[in-house]
Amino acid sequence: MGASPQTPANAAALARPRMRSYLALVGTLVLLGYAIERLNIDLERLVGMLGRIGTVLTDRYLPPNYEHILQPDYLHSVLETLEMTWFATVIGLLLAVPLAWLSAGNLTPSPRLLRPVARLVIMGVRAVHEMIWAIILVSLVGFGMLAGSLALVCFCVGFAGKLFSESLEAIDPGPIEALRASGAGSLQVFWFAALPQVRQTWAGISIYSIDAVFRAATVVGFFGAGGMGWFLRQSTQLVASHDVAAIVLSIMLVVIVSELASTWLRHRLDQSPA
Amino acid sequence: MSRNDAERPDAAAAPDPSPVLRIRGLEARYGKREVLRGIDLDVARDDFVAIIGPSGSGKSTLIRCINRLVEPSGGQVLFEGVDLLPLTPPALRRARRDIGMIFQEFNLVERMTVLDNVVMGRLGETGTLRSLTRIWRKDVVDEALTLIARVGLSEHARQRADRLSGGQRQRVGIARALMQRPRLLLVDEPTSSLDPRIAREVMMLIREVAGERRIPVLCNIHDLDLALAFCTRMVGLQHGKARFEGRPEALDRTSVQHIYEAEVL
Amino acid sequence: MSLPGDSGRYGLAWLVAGLIAFVFCAHDILVRDTDWTRMMAGHPWETLARFGRPDLTLLPDLLAPALETVLMATLASFVGLVLALPVAWLGAANISPFGLISFTAGRSLMTLSRSVHEMVWALLFVSAVGLGALPGILALAVRSVGFLARTLAEAIEDVAPGPIEAIRATGGSPFQVVLFGIVPQVLPTFVGCVIFEWDINIRRSTILGLVGAGGLGLALFRQMARADYAGVAAVILVVLALILAGEIISDRARKAVI
Numbered sequence: 001m002g003a004s005p006q007t008p009a010n011a012a013a014l015a016r017p018r019m020r021s022y023l024a025l026v027g028t029l030v031l032l033g034y035a036i037e038r039l040n041i042d043l044e045r046l047v048g049m050l051g052r053i054g055t056v057l058t059d060r061y062l063p064p065n066y067e068h069i070l071q072p073d074y075l076h077s078v079l080e081t082l083e084m085t086w087f088a089t090v091i092g093l094l095l096a097v098p099l100a101w102l103s104a105g106n107l108t109p110s111p112r113l114l115r116p117v118a119r120l121v122i123m124g125v126r127a128v129h130e131m132i133w134a135i136i137l138v139s140l141v142g143f144g145m146l147a148g149s150l151a152l153v154c155f156c157v158g159f160a161g162k163l164f165s166e167s168l169e170a171i172d173p174g175p176i177e178a179l180r181a182s183g184a185g186s187l188q189v190f191w192f193a194a195l196p197q198v199r200q201t202w203a204g205i206s207i208y209s210i211d212a213v214f215r216a217a218t219v220v221g222f223f224g225a226g227g228m229g230w231f232l233r234q235s236t237q238l239v240a241s242h243d244v245a246a247i248v249l250s251i252m253l254v255v256i257v258s259e260l261a262s263t264w265l266r267h268r269l270d271q272s273p274a
Numbered sequence: 275m276s277r278n279d280a281e282r283p284d285a286a287a288a289p290d291p292s293p294v295l296r297i298r299g300l301e302a303r304y305g306k307r308e309v310l311r312g313i314d315l316d317v318a319r320d321d322f323v324a325i326i327g328p329s330g331s332g333k334s335t336l337i338r339c340i341n342r343l344v345e346p347s348g349g350q351v352l353f354e355g356v357d358l359l360p361l362t363p364p365a366l367r368r369a370r371r372d373i374g375m376i377f378q379e380f381n382l383v384e385r386m387t388v389l390d391n392v393v394m395g396r397l398g399e400t401g402t403l404r405s406l407t408r409i410w411r412k413d414v415v416d417e418a419l420t421l422i423a424r425v426g427l428s429e430h431a432r433q434r435a436d437r438l439s440g441g442q443r444q445r446v447g448i449a450r451a452l453m454q455r456p457r458l459l460l461v462d463e464p465t466s467s468l469d470p471r472i473a474r475e476v477m478m479l480i481r482e483v484a485g486e487r488r489i490p491v492l493c494n495i496h497d498l499d500l501a502l503a504f505c506t507r508m509v510g511l512q513h514g515k516a517r518f519e520g521r522p523e524a525l526d527r528t529s530v531q532h533i534y535e536a537e538v539l
Numbered sequence: 540m541s542l543p544g545d546s547g548r549y550g551l552a553w554l555v556a557g558l559i560a561f562v563f564c565a566h567d568i569l570v571r572d573t574d575w576t577r578m579m580a581g582h583p584w585e586t587l588a589r590f591g592r593p594d595l596t597l598l599p600d601l602l603a604p605a606l607e608t609v610l611m612a613t614l615a616s617f618v619g620l621v622l623a624l625p626v627a628w629l630g631a632a633n634i635s636p637f638g639l640i641s642f643t644a645g646r647s648l649m650t651l652s653r654s655v656h657e658m659v660w661a662l663l664f665v666s667a668v669g670l671g672a673l674p675g676i677l678a679l680a681v682r683s684v685g686f687l688a689r690t691l692a693e694a695i696e697d698v699a700p701g702p703i704e705a706i707r708a709t710g711g712s713p714f715q716v717v718l719f720g721i722v723p724q725v726l727p728t729f730v731g732c733v734i735f736e737w738d739i740n741i742r743r744s745t746i747l748g749l750v751g752a753g754g755l756g757l758a759l760f761r762q763m764a765r766a767d768y769a770g771v772a773a774v775i776l777v778v779l780a781l782i783l784a785g786e787i788i789s790d791r792a793r794k795a796v797i
Contacts, residue, residue, distance in 0.1 A: 124779055128742075219656045
């Protein structure tokens with residue numbers, strides 16, 4: 001066979017890329033250690049944490065006060081939450097479509113000017129957490145559903161805008177080229193070459209957005225922006241723990257129902273013909 | 275490799291007719307469908323047995339029933355006199371170490387280097403901690419590098435497997451199987467994913483390395499010409515039964531037509 | 540807007556129903572619930588204008604909180620990743636250890652994690668471990684588990700069976716099958732998701748000021764409490780910068796692992 005035994009130098013060379021991943025591992029551990037140190041995290045508080053959570057749950061939160069969430073005021077706030085969700089999602093999606101079109105690298109009519117602006121808008125509304133939007137908007141337009149709805153619109157634009165734009169950038173370039181070659185304008189290209197390709201994906205994203213917006217809508221009220229969150233705030237401040245437990249459970253329930261519905265709808269969508 | 279070199283067959287080495295692998299009445303089913311219906315087959319020390327037959331005839335299942343990647347529903351698989359079918363999982367894993375396997379789709383771990391893939395032939399003898407850190411023993415690495423040189427991939431040893439062409443990947447698969455120091459090679463359609471010229475090279479390589487080490491080979495193959503060119507014995511499989519068994523010279527047109535009847539139609 | 544079952548007459552019916560619902564919602568929100576005269580008395584445009592002039596003199600003071608925010612998001616993502624591994628193992632149909640029971644348990648944990656908002660998690664952890672960065676990090680970590688575990692479980696379910704078969708054929712143990720057959724295949728997807736989640740956790744950590752976790756969240760709430768909108772805008776600018784940087788880093792990192 002005649003193959004000479006390998007020199008150690010060769011074996012060492014083979015080990016080098018692995019060395020890098022060990023260094024990365026050590027680096028990560030050092031970073032985590034530094035983070036714990038810097039943030040003053042007292043790891044001793046973790047000891048027995050699960051037990052404490054259990055005690056807190058049984059002593060303070062259980063049993064949930066179900067009457068609290070069956071009172072008409074609270075049920076009305078659930079309806080308000082739904083209204084804010086639908087209102088904000090519709091507006092948010094309508095705003096997200098043009099933004100996605102402008103920010104998609106393969107379709108934008110203005111790559112130098114409007115594309116960066118649109119991308120910045122999408123990233124900007126995403127960078128700010130929906131609760132922060134709620135606080136800001138409450139300070140602008142006062143307590144109530146309007147502030148919450150506007151916060152949710154921002155959330156929806158960020159959420160759907162990013163996904164819309166990514167799905168546009170992933171489409172088959174063939175039809176775009178074909179239409180451009182025939183002299184179509186960029187809006188026509190978007191309408192006739194891009195939209196048909198992403199219709200199904202976008203419908204899925206839209207359903208997903210309703211779900212995500214609803215999830216956010218259940219808590220934006222915490223700062224007075226309408227919906228169920230306000231009740232959470234009140235009972236937390238009053239340390240009415242049994243009420244808090246009931247509210248948290250009701251939030252989980254509605255969110256899970258909405259998630260199941262959204263999963264079911266998207267599943268059905270996947271199976272329907274394009 | 276010197277160990278194997280010493281065992282290289284030369285004119286003086288007497289053929290060893292005692293079977294390494296002895297299959298008796300092997301049956302397998304998927305749900306209600308019977309895939310293998312009583313297969314009897316012997317593979318001797320110096321055999322290169324080709325299993326031919328139309329797709330769906332159970333070739334792949336037969337190969338996989340031997341090392342129990344597919345669980346047979348009945349019969350016996352005697353490897354060096356030991357029946358593999360009743361073995362417990364740990365005992366089966368030990369038995370599998372001695373049986374190398376080469377796959378149609380190469381089945382490499384694409385994101386790892388050629389060397390890592392070849393060393394993985396030794397996983398059965400590698401401890402958990404060593405697997406986790408991937409710090410292989412030096413003699414294992416050296417042996418892998420020698421095998422990589424043997425299959426002609428020395429320059430690619432440090433490349434990721436997904437950078438290689440199909441033929442090169444299959445060479446890695448062959449080196450991985452040899453790394454096990456197997457006493458039997460199971461080969462499942464080694465050439466179906468390759469173009470004809472490369473396919474021939476790969477078959478040649480398998481026959482050479484198996485001959486150097488006197489490893490018996492059991493090989494599924496769809497391509498009749500390749501089977502005729504490389505094997506010492508052929509088994510024709512149809513509807514889960516052996517229809518023909520003998521030397522390639524003895525295979526005449528009628529038996530071929532008989533075996534491929536379904537496809538000719 | 541294309542709706543499910545969008546075929547001809549059903550599509551139109553959905554559209555009309557959606558529009559009617561929208562008008563109803565809009566009426567409730569814009570007319571019944573909003574007192575426009577009172578709102579205008581608060582001069583919202585002037586307030587908005589104050590947001591438009593971020594107080595840039597604040598920026599040097601925001602560097603340390605920004606670092607803390609990044610560290611919090613990193614820790615939270617790491618803890619979330621560690622917690623997600625066993626959950627994904629339970630919730631991946633093809634490797635779940637005790638069949639349907641453990642699969643259901645895994646999937647339920649994922650749903651639980653995602654269906655509770657990070658705010659609610661934070662409140663819960665504050666009552667267990669007190670105020671500070673710790674409850675915030677735990678909240679984000681637990682909130683991250685759902686998404687991370689689900690994508691990991693789905694990646695595991697999509698793994699190509701070939702390498703697994705090959706490793707079993709060499710006599711590899713079940714652990715080695717996971718280590719060499721599954722891990723290399725799901726690693727790029729999973730790392731991508733962790734980075735994505737890290738990016739989101741930076742965003743989320745801004746509300747942890749509520750539970751006394753430091754970082755930009757705390758700075759934000761301070762400015763907010765003083766109604767210093769120019770300061771709020773400055774903090775938001777820093778968050779934006781972090782996320783932009785995060786996006787660039789994550790893009791690099793994702794290319795490095797693939």
